[in-house]
Amino acid sequence: MALVLLAGHGLLRLASGRRPHRAYGVVLAVGLSWFAGVAVLGALTTLVGVLGLTTRPLPVLAPALALLALAGLLPARPVGEHAAPPAGRLDEPPGHAARRPAYLVGDLVAAAAGLLVAARVAVLSAGIPVSANDEYALWMLRARSLSQLGGLDPRVFVDGAAGYQHQEYPLFVPALAGWLDSWAGRPSDPAAHVAVALTLGALLAVAGALLTRLAGPAAAAAGLLLLVSVPTLLALQSLRLMADVAVFSFAFGLTLVLLLVVTEPHRRAPARPWLAVAAVLGAGAVGSKSEGLAFAAIAFAAGLLVATGRRRGVAVAGAAALAANLPWIAFSRAHHLSSWVANQDTLSAGHLRAVLPWTGHVARGMVDRWPGGSWAGALLAAAALIAAVLAVRAGHWRPVVLVALVVAATTAVLLAQYVATAYGPPSDPRAGSLLDSQLAVTVFRVALLPAALLAVGAPLFAGLALRPAAGYAALTPCQQTNMKSGRNPYRRDSVESETTVQVSGSAWDSTSTSSQSSPP
Amino acid sequence: MRAGRRPSPLVVGLAAVILAGAVAIGLARLPGELSDQSRTAAAARSVQRVGSIPVLAPGPRRTAFLAYVRRAVPPGESVRIVQPVTALSPLEPRRAGRPGVCGYSVSRTTYYWLVYALESRPSTCDPDARWTMYYGVRPGPLPAGAGAHRFADGYVLVRR
Numbered sequence: 001m002a003l004v005l006l007a008g009h010g011l012l013r014l015a016s017g018r019r020p021h022r023a024y025g026v027v028l029a030v031g032l033s034w035f036a037g038v039a040v041l042g043a044l045t046t047l048v049g050v051l052g053l054t055t056r057p058l059p060v061l062a063p064a065l066a067l068l069a070l071a072g073l074l075p076a077r078p079v080g081e082h083a084a085p086p087a088g089r090l091d092e093p094p095g096h097a098a099r100r101p102a103y104l105v106g107d108l109v110a111a112a113a114g115l116l117v118a119a120r121v122a123v124l125s126a127g128i129p130v131s132a133n134d135e136y137a138l139w140m141l142r143a144r145s146l147s148q149l150g151g152l153d154p155r156v157f158v159d160g161a162a163g164y165q166h167q168e169y170p171l172f173v174p175a176l177a178g179w180l181d182s183w184a185g186r187p188s189d190p191a192a193h194v195a196v197a198l199t200l201g202a203l204l205a206v207a208g209a210l211l212t213r214l215a216g217p218a219a220a221a222a223g224l225l226l227l228v229s230v231p232t233l234l235a236l237q238s239l240r241l242m243a244d245v246a247v248f249s250f251a252f253g254l255t256l257v258l259l260l261v262v263t264e265p266h267r268r269a270p271a272r273p274w275l276a277v278a279a280v281l282g283a284g285a286v287g288s289k290s291e292g293l294a295f296a297a298i299a300f301a302a303g304l305l306v307a308t309g310r311r312r313g314v315a316v317a318g319a320a321a322l323a324a325n326l327p328w329i330a331f332s333r334a335h336h337l338s339s340w341v342a343n344q345d346t347l348s349a350g351h352l353r354a355v356l357p358w359t360g361h362v363a364r365g366m367v368d369r370w371p372g373g374s375w376a377g378a379l380l381a382a383a384a385l386i387a388a389v390l391a392v393r394a395g396h397w398r399p400v401v402l403v404a405l406v407v408a409a410t411t412a413v414l415l416a417q418y419v420a421t422a423y424g425p426p427s428d429p430r431a432g433s434l435l436d437s438q439l440a441v442t443v444f445r446v447a448l449l450p451a452a453l454l455a456v457g458a459p460l461f462a463g464l465a466l467r468p469a470a471g472y473a474a475l476t477p478c479q480q481t482n483m484k485s486g487r488n489p490y491r492r493d494s495v496e497s498e499t500t501v502q503v504s505g506s507a508w509d510s511t512s513t514s515s516q517s518s519p520p
Numbered sequence: 521m522r523a524g525r526r527p528s529p530l531v532v533g534l535a536a537v538i539l540a541g542a543v544a545i546g547l548a549r550l551p552g553e554l555s556d557q558s559r560t561a562a563a564a565r566s567v568q569r570v571g572s573i574p575v576l577a578p579g580p581r582r583t584a585f586l587a588y589v590r591r592a593v594p595p596g597e598s599v600r601i602v603q604p605v606t607a608l609s610p611l612e613p614r615r616a617g618r619p620g621v622c623g624y625s626v627s628r629t630t631y632y633w634l635v636y637a638l639e640s641r642p643s644t645c646d647p648d649a650r651w652t653m654y655y656g657v658r659p660g661p662l663p664a665g666a667g668a669h670r671f672a673d674g675y676v677l678v679r680r
Contacts (some may be wrong), residue, residue, distance in 0.1 A: 028618035124561035131567060133629055134637035148595060148640035152567050155642035160642040163614060163623035165632065187572070222539050228553075235556035239564060293564060340613070344662065376545045383538045390531055423610050459542045460534040466527050480661030 001180070001198065003062065005030075006069035008037025008280075013072045015276035020072075023273040024209075026106040032277055032344035033112065034198055035253060038246070038432035041179055042172025043272045043324045046287070050153040050327045056150050056182050097400035103209075106217035107251025109312045113224050121238045122132045125193040125233055128239055137165050139173055145180035145186050146171070159239060159337045166335035170328050172287035174242040184325035192241050201237055203249035204228060210256040211456070214263055214399070215463025226380070227252075230452050232444045241287040244445040251449045255406050257281060260301040261310060261396040264462070271310050275317040278303075282321025287328070290339060294447055304406035306398040312463075345390045346420045354420040358435060362418045362513020365436065366411070369443035371451040372499040380455045387461030396461075397471030404459050414446055473502070573637050578630070582655070585671045586637045592669065592677055593651050598644035600652040601634055602659075613640065620657065621645055630655075652678040 012020040012032060018133040020029035022151045044064055049055045067319035119456055128138045139163075156164055180191035207227055228234065234251060261271055282300060285292035300318035307314045333339075338344075355449050372380070388400045397444045418439065527535070568575040570586035578586075593599055603626040605619045617624030622645040634655060635643045641651075650653040652659070654676040662668055668678045 018602065044675075047616050121557075125564075128561060129567055129569065130636065131564065131574055133578055133632060137632035141632075141636050141639060144636075144639040145642075149642075153642060155644065160614065161617075161622065161645045162636070163612075163617075163628075163631070164643075220538055222542040222546065225550065226667060229546045229549035231549065231553065234553045237558060239561055376549065379541065380545060383541055386534065387538050392532060394527065394531070408600075434610060455542075458538050460530055462538040462542075465531055468525055468527060492598040 001195070003065050003069060004037035004041055004176070004179070005067040006037070006072060007040055008033035008035065010068040010072035011036045011040050011280065012072065012276065013074060015279065016273035017276075018273055024277075025103060025107055026459075027111045028209045030111075031202040032253075032280070034202040035055075035206070035250065035284055036277075036280045037065075038172065038176055038195075039250075039287065039324070042170075042175040043283060043327075044180070044471065045146065045175035046331075047172045049146070049157075049325045050331045052439070055152070055175070055178060055274065057179065063197040067276065070450075075243050080327065103212055103217075106212025106220045107209045109217065109221055110205045110212065110224065112494040113208055113228065114201040114203075114205030114260075115226060117204055117234070117238075118197045121197035121200055122194045125197065125239045125446065126190040128193060129189050131240055132242070135288075137170060139242050140177060140187075140192070141190075142169070142171065142174035143177035143192065146174055147181035147187065152331070158337070159514070166338055166340060167335075168324065168332045169290060169473075170287045170292075172284060173289075177241065189241065191443070193239075196238065196241065196245055199246055199249050200233075203245075204347075206253050207256060207456075209295050210253070210260060211460060211463075214256070214259055216467065217429065217459050217498055219459040219463025219466075221511075223456040226455045226459065227452055230448065230455060233448060233452075236450070237302070237445055238429050240459070242445075244448065247285055247288040247292040248286055248448040248452070250281050251292060252452055254278055254281035254285055254296060254299050255403070255449075255453060257316070258299055258307070259399045259460075262303065262307045263396060263403060271313050272340070275310075275313045278314070279317040279320035282318060283324035286321055286325045290341065291417075291446055293325075295410055298413070298428065299406055302402045302409070305405065306401050315367050327452065340418050341421055349449075352420065353501050354425040355419055355431075357426050358422045358431075359415070361426075361432075361435045362435070363417055364440070365439040366415060366418070366443050366447065369439055369447075371444050371448055372455055377451075380458050383416055384454055384457035384461060387458050387465060388403075390465035391461040394465045394467070396464040396467075399464060400461060403453055403460070407453050407457075408501045410450045413449070414443075521596075523618075540577055544575055563607070576633065578633070581672065582675065583637075584646040585655075585675045586634070589638060589677050590641070592679075593638070593641050595640040597639045597651060598640055598646065598649055599638055599645050600646060601631065602652060602654045602657050603634075604656050617645070643646060648680070650680050652680075 009020055009029070012023075012029070016023050020033060023029070024032060032066060041061070044061055045055050048060050053060055056063070064386070130136050142156070145153055149156065152158070155162065157167060158169070176195050177192040181187050184191050204224060204227065207223045208220050211223045214220075214224070233245075237248075257274055261274050261278065278300075282296040285296040296318070300314060303314040304311050304318075340346075356474075370377060388404070391397075391400050416436065421438070422431055423434045427431065521657065537571065539641075570580060570583040570589065571586055573583050573590070574581045589599070600622060605625055606627055608619075608625045609628050611628070612624070614624060619625035622643050624645075625633075627671055634653075638653075654674060656674050658674050659676050659678055662678060663680060664676055666680045668676050670676050
């Protein structure tokens, strides 16, 4: 596990161009290093497996991770690297060093929450054997095949005759468990449980620290409390050796990082370290579970929509996330491992016409089984709506739009998935019971991302509302268009406006504005 | 609100109420989640084991049979699993197969558990496989030269 963590640290060092603890702060650096380590282990394991090499630590994987870990020791400014900013961390906008104490408190709370939850989950779950269907039929079977058979044995990973389930599922989670098995010398459920505990702890540490930077320590504390209490996350998911916690953690972290990229005042800080993290988290989401591809694609697409001025960086990060998973995508295509959700049968016009009437039933079923969909969930959704209005009025329309898009689109994708995979039309007596069974055993875990975002949205937006945006983010899209086309975005028909604000460092600061918009 | 200005008292008040409400909901939910987590974990930890295999729905006797098969079949060798035939599951993606063999037209939940319990000994549909595990099914006449270990009635490991 230490090697995974250090390799992740090395990857972040290379991708961000900075020492991670300098670029993100210590707490974020540790949490993100774990995610980066899991992602790089998954990507490497998949790659060596696809190439027909052994997926055991030696002779390829461990040395490769060790090399990556050594990269984390590179000097702060290698030859050719741009000079670092003279002061402050990259997670701080210029001139905001005074906020460090606030970050410190928020980071310490996040770290404490992450450590406590990871320790509790590890202690509670270490003695639990694999016993749930998806644990043994999907994730741990593949993990044990990687560690015990030493590669992508075609009898398990390719041949469809023996009826292995969902052979198209990606390998990041099995790769992590298989890696730990190999070091333990035998299949080890306790080690896999500790890995899940660490992932959950890293999620809380990263989420708490990111929320602190986005909305302040009070909002971060409230958001952290809501996150950790999302129904079934601790009570059930944290105890299972499945990919739901991993895909949720990667996708939730990705959304928060993209929020940071598009939110003032962070928009004026260098973006590369955060886009590097977005790429890593996106790769992890795609590599953890099939839904992760949709989650990451939606998050990056929403980011592209609102990250004006940083779209190229977001696009590159998204492309890198996809590229890390290309070996598995190519392998799946080459061996005709079709998706059980999107395939010739489920996407045929006839089938879709037959199952479309299930849409209302599925929507009601999702609402009934929504994680936190009780009165408290409804209250939180209403609070998020009110807080979103306040945040938009404060100039933070970008994060509000991004969260709204991710929640709406991921929910829509999940709904479409249930409808498309219905066994038959409502007139088929088996279809209804199969669909209800599917909803009952999956909604509470696959909908964790939109449910948690909706819940955390309330404190996040409330915190943003207390931090009015200044500058570019405060402009309406129309004003930004004017700005890009060279016109003064604050111009009001030659009338001096009281609402004129200064955009430091831009063409519209106090030294360059025209008389039509001179600040008072 | 004007951009860049301090939030009005109304906004501050509303935000404070929302934050306080969020904390209250989180605090109301968390104890129940922690309690459920402890209870679920305690129940899951109490599962018995035979060898390294947890005793689930099949019970201790059948689990002991699986442990025996794990000892008898070397890792890496394929095993043909034969189970009682059931109605074909509507979730079965395979277009054809021999009912009762390698998970086709059997209890799929049981089949997946058997496959996992024998991990590192992949399942095969090959009728000429060296190892065949009969799980709840009496084997027919054995091929010439084959040996069988009868663990219990219907629980037999055949080696060619």
